[in-house]
Amino acid sequence: xxARRAGRQLHGGKVTYAVLILFTAGSLFPLLWTxxxxxxxxxxxxxxPPPFWFGGNLLKNLGTAWTDANMGTALLNTTVxxxxxxxxxxxxxxxxxxxxxxxxxxxxxxxxxxxxGTMMVPPQLGVVPLFMTIxxxxxxxxxxxxxxxxxxxxxxxxxxxQYLLQALPTELIEAARTDGANSWRVVWHIVFPAARPAxxxxxxxxxxxxxxxxxxxxxxxxxxxxxxxxxxxxxxxRGFIPDQSVIMAGALLGTLPxxxxxxxxxxxxxxxxxxxxxxx
Amino acid sequence: MAGRTPRSAPSAATPAPDPAATGSxxxxxxxxxxxxxGGTGRTxxxxxxxxxxxxxxxxxxxxxxxFIAPFFLFFAAFGLFPLLYTGWAALHxxxxxxxxxxxxxxxxxxxxxxxxxxxxxxxxxxxxxGVISTVPQLLMALGIAHLLNYRLRGSTFFRVALLTPxxxxxxxxxxxxxxxxxxxxxxxxxLLSTVGIDGxxxxxxxxxxxxxxxxxxxxxxxxxxxxxxxxxxxAIPHDLYESAALDGASRWQQFRYVTVPSLRPTILFTCxxxxxxxxxxxxxxxxxxxxxxxxxxxxxxxxxxxxxxYEQGWVNLHLGRASAIAWTMFLxxxxxxxxNALIARRLRSDD
Numbered sequence: 001x002x003a004r005r006a007g008r009q010l011h012g013g014k015v016t017y018a019v020l021i022l023f024t025a026g027s028l029f030p031l032l033w034t035x036x037x038x039x040x041x042x043x044x045x046x047x048x049p050p051p052f053w054f055g056g057n058l059l060k061n062l063g064t065a066w067t068d069a070n071m072g073t074a075l076l077n078t079t080v081x082x083x084x085x086x087x088x089x090x091x092x093x094x095x096x097x098x099x100x101x102x103x104x105x106x107x108x109x110x111x112x113x114x115x116x117g118t119m120m121v122p123p124q125l126g127v128v129p130l131f132m133t134i135x136x137x138x139x140x141x142x143x144x145x146x147x148x149x150x151x152x153x154x155x156x157x158x159x160x161x162q163y164l165l166q167a168l169p170t171e172l173i174e175a176a177r178t179d180g181a182n183s184w185r186v187v188w189h190i191v192f193p194a195a196r197p198a199x200x201x202x203x204x205x206x207x208x209x210x211x212x213x214x215x216x217x218x219x220x221x222x223x224x225x226x227x228x229x230x231x232x233x234x235x236x237x238r239g240f241i242p243d244q245s246v247i248m249a250g251a252l253l254g255t256l257p258x259x260x261x262x263x264x265x266x267x268x269x270x271x272x273x274x275x276x277x278x279x280x
Numbered sequence: 281m282a283g284r285t286p287r288s289a290p291s292a293a294t295p296a297p298d299p300a301a302t303g304s305x306x307x308x309x310x311x312x313x314x315x316x317x318g319g320t321g322r323t324x325x326x327x328x329x330x331x332x333x334x335x336x337x338x339x340x341x342x343x344x345x346x347f348i349a350p351f352f353l354f355f356a357a358f359g360l361f362p363l364l365y366t367g368w369a370a371l372h373x374x375x376x377x378x379x380x381x382x383x384x385x386x387x388x389x390x391x392x393x394x395x396x397x398x399x400x401x402x403x404x405x406x407x408x409x410g411v412i413s414t415v416p417q418l419l420m421a422l423g424i425a426h427l428l429n430y431r432l433r434g435s436t437f438f439r440v441a442l443l444t445p446x447x448x449x450x451x452x453x454x455x456x457x458x459x460x461x462x463x464x465x466x467x468x469x470x471l472l473s474t475v476g477i478d479g480x481x482x483x484x485x486x487x488x489x490x491x492x493x494x495x496x497x498x499x500x501x502x503x504x505x506x507x508x509x510x511x512x513x514x515a516i517p518h519d520l521y522e523s524a525a526l527d528g529a530s531r532w533q534q535f536r537y538v539t540v541p542s543l544r545p546t547i548l549f550t551c552x553x554x555x556x557x558x559x560x561x562x563x564x565x566x567x568x569x570x571x572x573x574x575x576x577x578x579x580x581x582x583x584x585x586x587x588x589x590y591e592q593g594w595v596n597l598h599l600g601r602a603s604a605i606a607w608t609m610f611l612x613x614x615x616x617x618x619x620n621a622l623i624a625r626r627l628r629s630d631d
Contacts, residue, residue, distance in 0.1 A: 011430060011431045011432075012427065012430035012431060012432045016427045016430055016432070017432070019423075019424075019427055020424070020427050020428070020432075020438050023420075023424055023442060023502075024438060024441045024442060026499070027441055027442050027444055027445050027499070027502075027503055028441055028444060030445075030448075030453070030456045030457065030460065030499065031444060031445075031448065031456075033456065033460070033467070034452070034456050037456075037459060045459070045465065046464075046465050047465060048464075048465055048470050048473075049470050050465060050466070050467045050470055092350040092351055092354075093351075095347040095348075095350075096347055096348045096350070096351045098347060099343075099344040099345075099347035099348050100348070103343070103344040103347070104344070105341070105344035105345060108344075111348060111352075114352075115351065118355055118359060118360075120556070120613070120617060121359060121363060121610075122556055122559070122560050122609075122613070123359070124560050124562070124586060124589070124606065124609070125362075125363055125366060125606045125607070125609060125610045126358070126359060126361075126362025126363045126365070126366055126606075127362070127366075127589075127593075127602075127606065128362075128365075128366050128369055128593060128599050128602050128603045128606060129361070129362040129365035129366055129369060129603075130358065130362045131379075131593075131599075132365075132369075132379040132380075132599070133362070135379055136379070136380070148354070148357075148358060149354075149358035150358075151354055152350060152351045152354040152355060154351075154355070157348075157351055180332075182335075182336070182339045182343075183339050183340070183343035183344075183346075183347075184343070187347075208446070208447055211449070212447075212448075212449035212450065214449065214450045214451060214562070214563040215560070215562050215563065215586070218566075219590075219594060229449070229451075230449050230450070230451045233449070233451035233452060233455065234451055234566075234567065236455070237451065237454070237455050237458070237567045237570060238567075238570065238573075244459055247455055247459075248455070248456065248459065250455075251451070251452035251455045251456060252452075254449060254451065254452050255447070255448050255449065255452045258447040258448075259444065259447060261447070262440060262443070262444055262447050266436070266439075266440030266443070267436055267440065269440075269443065270436070270439045270440055270443055270507060273443070273504065273507050273508065273511075274507050274508070274510060274511035274514075275511070
């Protein structure tokens with residue numbers, strides 16, 4: 001090992017690969033095993049040794065989960081919720097991030113501090129009045145009950161601000177202003193195009209988060225109303241259907257869309273988390 | 281901001297440049313009284329320009345607020361108001377069946393909590409599960425990040441694969457682990473039996489249940505934290521390692537004396553985030569019990585504060601008490617934040 005090659009340019013050795021493969025296997029195994037268990041039947045799951053390879057019951061179990069746990073409706077609801085929340089968060093965060101990054105206004109620093117401060121407040125703490133409010137509005141079991149409270153995100157605002165500080169040249173905005181564009185036109189024609197990569201990443205991260213949100217949906221929605229996938233899964237787990245292989249089929253259904261997203265956009269999602277980490 | 285005047289294309293096209301009007305600031309021009317050139321100088325084009333410039337200034341001044349307004353409006357409605365109202369509700373007797381019927385109770389909800397064994401039990405469980413999930417998780421994440429920081433073939437694959445648990449929901453993950461930790465036919469106990477260990481009844485043991493719940497948390501979040509550490513590691517200047525290597529530092533010493541100190545702010549950040557996450561632990565213990573509901577096991581052995589809040593509010597229907605628990609959690613978080621700020625300052629003054 002020469003001194004010049006030391007540090008992070010160093011190539012990983014065999015041990016590095018071995019350990020990483022071990023951890024990767026640990027990360028992937030429960031997911032793989034979900035699929036294995038979902039393709040078996042309940043009797044087989046109640047035997048030792050546990051199954052390690054796929055059986056022939058996958059489609060049957062998926063079908064049962066689909067009908068008994070209302071998975072079709074749940075998936076549709078979750079898609080609506082996650083898409084709306086992601087779109088809302090991205091748009092609101094981009095315009096607010098733009099204002100904080102590039103515009104001048106009174107109390108800007110204070111307001112930005114407030115945004116960052118709100119990141120520290122966990123949503124659980126306001127859950128009682130939130131529930132009282134949506135009960136009062138008769139929104140229980142309606143999707144807006146889970147969409148509206150998560151439509152903006154402090155992390156999103158901060159994330160977009162950090163991105164736009166660098167990615168958006170101030171001269172470009174001034175040039176547009178010189179040509180007579182007002183702020184809204186600037187946002188539409190300059191900020192949105194410049195922010196597109198960060199918007200995509202924030203959208204993906206928000207989508208994953210909204211898809212997996214658990215605490216609030218389980219309070220605001222029921223299995224019999226319009227459940228999200230997570231609420232429907234709770235019903236499975238609480239023994240509405242005692243068949244373990246069907247429960248696993250349900251879990252698989254709820255996870256599959258995000259796994260597909262990970263295969264397609266994994267690199268961007270990873271990049272987004274790392275970017276948010278450095279700058280956050 | 282340079283542009284005090286709009287310098288728009290149509291204004292450049294006005295035929296006779298009126299030096300007095302153009303030179304004056306918008307405000308003076310808007311006042312017709314002391315106009316220097318009398319009435320003749322104010323053509324229609326002038327007035328149009330005037331309007332434009334006024335609209336322009338109004339736009340500059342107010343649009344920033346319009347841009348940040350949605351965030352603050354939504355936050356006020358769904359973040360700040362509920363938080364404050366929780367404090368108010370905590371001082372009342374409120375039942376889920378009639379949420380508008382609030383009866384003043386003073387601090388009774390809080391004093392009740394102090395004498396409530398289940399509250400202390402939940403607090404202790406939250407602390408224990410928090411520690412045994414957060415500490416190994418962050419240590420492993422640090423190690424993995426260090427390995428990922430080497431030049432690797434398929435580094436993208438490793439990163440994405442290690443992050444996939446993050447894409448799995450609490451519900452899906454917990455349901456799988458319930459099966460894996462099954463007493464009689466679970467994979468974990470089968471594996472233990474192959475090496476001659478009689479596996480515990482994971483759900484019903486006090487420690488084994490906490491361990492199992494922690495495993496779910498560790499599984500879901502280690503890769504995520506590893507990526508955060510990796511990002512911070514890549515920001516460490518390369519020459520720090522070079523000079524350390526020139527001084528004869530081994531790989532371990534480089535990790536210990538270059539990487540870890542440079543990562544201190546990030547480590548602190550992940551500690552805070554994980555602590556907040558641990559305080560809120562809810563889905564894992566709720567679903568780990570299968571049909572048992574919100575008690576967190578037959579002996580409440582893995583009931584967390586989040587779960588206890590839920591049980592008080594939505595199973596026992598005492599919203600006032602649930603609010604008191606929420607505010608207690610908030611106060612604990614404030615203490616954690618303060619301690620964190622203190623440590624951060626101490627660290628900074630060390631550098």
